[in-house]
Amino acid sequence: MNLNIYLGLLHQGEATLAESFRQVSEGHGSEPDIHFLCQTLAKQCDKHGEVLLPIVERYGKDASEHEPERLHAQGLSETRSGPVGLLRDLQDLYLLASLVDVTWTVVNQAGSALRDAELLAVVEQCHKETEVQLSWLQTRMKQAAPQALLVAD
Amino acid sequence: MVDRITDIWGARTPFEREAEWPSRVDYALQEGLTERDVDHWVQSACVLCSNGCGCDIAVKDGVMVGIRGRAEDRINKGRLGPKGLFASWQGVSNKDRITQPLIREGGRLVATDWDTAMKRIVERSKQLLKEKGPLSHGFYTSGQLFLEEYYALGVIGKAGIGTPHMDGNTRLCTATAASALKETFGADGQPGAYEDIDNCDAIFLYGHNMPETQTVLWARILDRLSGPTPPKLVCVDPRNTEAARFADVHLAVRPGTNLALVHALIREVLQNGWEDPAYIQDHTLGYDELKSTVEEWTPEAAAEVCGVSAHDIRTAARIFGTSDRVLSTVLQGFYQSSQATASSCQVNNLHLLRGMLGRPGAGLLQMNGQPTAQNNRECGADGDLPGFRNWHNPRHVEELASLWNVDPAIIPHWAPPTHAMQIFRYAEQGSINFLWVSATNPAVSLPELPRIREILAKPELFLVVQDLYLTETASMADVVLPAAAWGEKTGTFTNASRVVHISDKAVDPPGDARSDLDIFLDYSNRMGFTTLDGTPLLTWEGPEDAFEAWKDCSRGRPCDYTGLSYSRLRGGSGIPWPCNEENPDGTTRLYTDGVFPSDPDYCENYGHDLLTGAEVEPESYRAKMPKGRAWLKTTKYHPPHEEPDDDYPLRYTTGRTAYHFHTRTKTGRSRTLNAAAPRMWVELSVEDASALGITEGDIVRVSSRRGLIEAPARVSGVRPGTVFAPFHYGYWDSTMASGLSDSPKDSQKTAANELTITEWDPVSKQPLFKNAAVKVEKIRDGDGPAPAPNTTASRQAGASRQAGQQQ
Known part of the structure; x- marks a missing residue:
């Protein structure tokens, strides 16, 4: 069974996304x-991680430790500046959130097939x-x- | 006649439920004159608050000398409030009026002629359009122009220039009313009417200090309260307002916690089975989500967060749940606070759950803060598409393009209109270089003034200001245009009860001043804006042409004006829209049949997520098949982003007094009103004052992370932990040694917005003026009581109800 790998991916994905939201919040404080x-x-995102954690623990860590690392996406290391930088940072957040979004979809499919009511509720x-x-x-x-693409400096 | 400064609401004319509100004619004339001395009276309506009282202007020898309420008008039945009586003609007939255009030369504003001033504007405008395109232009208007003027500017911005950067100061006062109505019902438009006061069994005032902001409407309530069948009264306000003194339940919530309170009210209604299941089933969508969202909000849970008693929440909910006819009104206490749209939508939801709409007395008014705010929203000067059209709906854009005979592509429809705070942000970043401000004073009224002053002073920003007086904002302009005032031009406007009034020209404007409409038309002609046929875009010669054009634009939309005309509006009472072939006498209440304007082809917008402001896409809106049902929208409660902490331990909220309007450009020039509330004060509770060693009248410094103000302290009935400051007191009449365009010294700072935070509601984009964290320290002893009125919410703690004496 590989569901545990994906639960780990999702859990880590929410944490990465949370961190990236915080990074953008700090970096673009003037907006x-x-x-x-x-x-x-x-x-x-923190809350999502919290409610998911018991499920992650129930399914247990993956034996092949390397696999999840290879699947993870990198968060934002730093924010850019200016109107175009803001746009680009929002795009990065969008990519990270998209990965989390589709991972929820994938996990939902597995949960349905498993009839795991607790997982489906999460x-x-x-x-x-x-x-x-x-x-x-x-x-x-x-x-x-x-504004960013046409008139901003 | 009674002294209407001490007796703000005038003599009682009690009436019972379902009776007609008796008339009582109020008037004021220049000293020494009687009604017999007046040459003639000119019909108008008052613009000194959002109420829209019908009145006549007295003219003698070509000047305005008085004002009298119109007994036949449905809004006021002859009454006028202190601001109308003492600052209408007195507020505009003043030696300080700007009578010539001014241009900046060598850093100073110097007088010039219209041709020179307009050429300078047009030259810069054309150059920027050529170099950077339409997104370099922004327009910031008011809630105090006339319908015709907003529509002219709306057409210029959307069909001439093609910029989405257009908003009004209505963003600060009424944006949440519009948003909450759109989210719930699918389009703007007040469901109820002021007449609902005459018929209701209970009145709920949500963050609405009606006795001070709409004194004549409060007089109507006082007359019901003193009649034989008084309605119950519930008010939500952290201050001990006049309404609170009459209330059966006063919920003095902590600023920033409104949503938790309304969640609890909804939960109580559902727990007790006071809802109307058939109405919910037939006329609403979203019940299950609403029910689960409010589930955790027991009266005890809300009591804890809001700082009120669970018992009071239960009592208020029982009054709402068990009265046959409830009228709710909502205003700035909700609109300018945290989660504004979500909280206001919950009031709509309360009414939907009980089917409490469309019947006499069963009404809902998402109030406006200014006399003509409604027209700004209707005509598109706030950036929305005119006629409550949906920028997301290609057919609506086509309709406008064909009406104006322009290419639909020029009409900004690719994203929502740019809200005021974002317009100023773009100006700050240098991507908007041309900003035209009309009839508003952002240098005092926007949040976080130190920042706003810096933006307005930027050399690369070309600032045009059109106003009556050299305001704090005008003094920073590159070009100042002298505008005609109320009574000096003709136009129409619409109040929060959807009632349209005409305001006729009574006298000529002073000097070279021109009506705002003439100025906009002149700009359009000089810019050479044209239709697809190459003919001028705007060919109107005066306000009546503009009104007739607007009627065409409003045809078939919720705000249908096609049955109105200048001649129909002259004589008699104002008339509520929609007024068309089906409703030739206008429409007192909307949604009498429970059918709402939510159809995807008709609605004004597709709605938003109330937590984030994320737009609902057209496809997903359509898929929910609203079929004329209303949306029970909601979201979870979140605490305000800035909460008290060790450094800034108190909550700060701003507001109004009965004697002033906005930044006092008119009311501050009325000797009578100015004497009633001459200078800045701040209010502290008895508990906080005592803990800080502050007594009445002591000079205190209030500071936040943004700035500070210094003013005498009034120890009032405000709730403990909360500091209140009136937002009226800027710098135009202060004794500052330096020019107005310089920043005031710390000891001179009095404007409440020195302290406020730059943050806005995610849906309505209305700034948060009523939630910030501050600290208070005493600077020195005072030399007497604070200069705050004792007749209103600012009354000194412990003073008796009838004190009524001015400082």
């Missing part, structure tokens, strides 16, 4: 909506919040793009 919302969304609770994170990033990028 108040981004500053505050990224903090809120980071906390949402997916139900968290996945829709990830979807909203994605649509917020999409909304914010759409707003920022024309």
